Amino acid sequence: MKTFFAFVNKEFKHIFRDRRTLIILFGMPIVLVVLFGFAITTEINNAKIQVVDLANDVYSTKLINKIKASGYFSVKEDTKNINDIERIFQDGKVKLAVVIPQSFSKDLINTNYAQIQIITDATDPNTSNIITSYLSAVFKQFEMEEGYTLSTNLEINTRMKYNPLNKSVYMFVPGVMTIILMLVSAMMTSITVAREKELGTMEILLVSPLKPSIIILGKIVPYLVLSLINAMTILLLGLFVFDMPMLGSYLLLFTEIFIFVLASLILGLLISTVSNSQQTAMLLSLMGLMLPTILLSGFIFPISSMPKILQYTSDIIPAKWFIIIIKSVMLKGVGITYIWKETLILIGIAIFLLVLTIKKFKVRLE
Amino acid sequence: MEKETVIEVKNLTKAYGAFKAVNDISFEVYKGEIFGFLGANGAGKTTAIKMLTGIITSTSGDGSVAGYNINKQRDKLKENIGYMSQKFSLYEDLTLMENVEFYGGIYGLSKKQIIDKATLMLDRLHMNHIKDTLISDIPLGWKQKIAFSVAIIHDPKIVFLDEPTSGVDPITRRQFWDLIYQAVEDGITVFVTTHYMDEAEYCDRISMMVDGEIYAIGSLQYLLNKYDSKTMDEVFIKIARG
Known part of the structure; x- marks a missing residue:
């Protein structure tokens, strides 16, 4: 125990004297979260949309005026032919088209029910998504004012062109939080071990009576404390800068963060067993973790639309499970009964990585 | 007076595939002496020292350091040795x-x-x-x-010094050896590797390692006589040429 404290004490001294670690630790996450966060929550102002009014009657005119009056859109009405939409999209200036069918007013009056088609250019799915939701709000207002209070009165038929699958924009903030937490945690431990190797102090530690498990634990504990502080910073940014809702229990959220951070720190140690310099460790944890994590965690690209082999691969990415967990807790407010499976998988991954790291540490000595 | 053995090595071998970094070496080191472990770069000195300090396991052969088996009692062994790397x-x-x-x-x-x-x-x-x-x-x-x-x-009972004087000027080297003598006076056995042949004269006994094997072992005078040389450099050249 005494040896363990001597070790942890030394680690804290390293941390507080090494500006680089401190900058990585506290600066990078804030910069990244803010950068990523603002880059994806674009406000809509004067978005160019195309309205194809096939009805050209009282209600359709009212609806179009409503859209214009909202101030979010600049409306083009220069065609009555739905076949032009393809060409307009290809010009690239218009991201969304609204098609009002010929029978619009008639349907509304006779059946209390009408259809509107929204076609979006999903090469830029997020913008399309945002415009669509703004537009839906306008339609809702229209229903209310015209007395058709039932939301089913107007059936909005959205068709995402070019990209049939699309996920909610809430995906991004939890995704960014997850990836940054993971990168920073893994990078810290991998660099600190690589540095010991670079300086030759690792050799001395191996000759000393310190057991590999104590070395590993001694590397994890100080960075666990820092990573948790870090997680708090990121969480606060998510809550107050990006207005993420927090519907679930904080205790549950912190427990899950603890498990995920632990897994990431161990992953960093595993990386350090194969890298001999700080640069290698940094690059490996940055490139080796960032790409698979961003691509396969479901953060940007929906996993369900991937080929089977990639879907299976994504199962071993801890971030995938953590994103599911964090979204469930924050957005849906669910309890542990709904996410125990993901939690167990995450714990399983952490234990597996730990065993592998201890093994690797020992193998290196053989 | 019977000499107390603190390091005992028998047929120690470390092979990496077909390459034998250390090939069947045997020797003893006695309490209180300065044992010079000489050899050119790549002769296998560092590999040997890693086996003796419990960092790596031997492929075959056995040994004990400070009374503890180098493969089976590493924890005890590590508590009783000191190590300084280059x-x-x-x-x-x-x-x-x-x-x-x-x-x-x-x-x-x-x-x-x-x-x-x-x-x-x-x-x-x-x-x-x-x-x-x-x-x-x-x-x-x-x-x-x-x-x-x-x-x-x-x-520690024994301190292992792996090329402790590389890159240091001769005056500092001399001062460093004074520290080693001081440690010996305190009862510590010193196991030192070096590729500076002139440092051999500071040691009580010397082993000469070439290509993973120990070619000669004994006091400075013994080696000089055996190889009919005036300096360790000469001894080394004669051994290296076979």
């Missing part, structure tokens, strides 16, 4: 005193023991005035002396 490995971002505290700590010394040891050590090295200086601000030759003192802070 990089003088100290933490650059810690002060002299903090390094001493850390190394004392991982060898399980109490706070009081560490303070007593540190006081004695700083006195001997005349470094009291820089005890709170960061290692990165201390010159190389001084670091080397500190690294050695730290390696023996827990009073």
